[in-house]
Amino acid sequence: MTATVITKPNMQRILKELRATKFADVQKVSNGYVVTANCDGKSIKTGDVMLKAMIGNNNYLVRSLPGLLDAVTA
Numbered sequence: 001m002t003a004t005v006i007t008k009p010n011m012q013r014i015l016k017e018l019r020a021t022k023f024a025d026v027q028k029v030s031n032g033y034v035v036t037a038n039c040d041g042k043s044i045k046t047g048d049v050m051l052k053a054m055i056g057n058n059n060y061l062v063r064s065l066p067g068l069l070d071a072v073t074a
Helices: 008-020
Strands: 002-007 024-029 032-037 049-055 059-064
């Protein structure tokens, strides 16, 4: 997993998009969000954690699978 800081509006947009897909399950936890896979893929299995986001004041501290958020953080 790779770690990065993402602004609150961008992370909320990412979570909204992930909720709209059938391939990921977004769960709210006490300190942020956890996104798990809903189906098997090339290198990921059902139930694998794809992303974890910890809520901050203005940003989220995000750990994600390598390459998952490359387009967003570039």
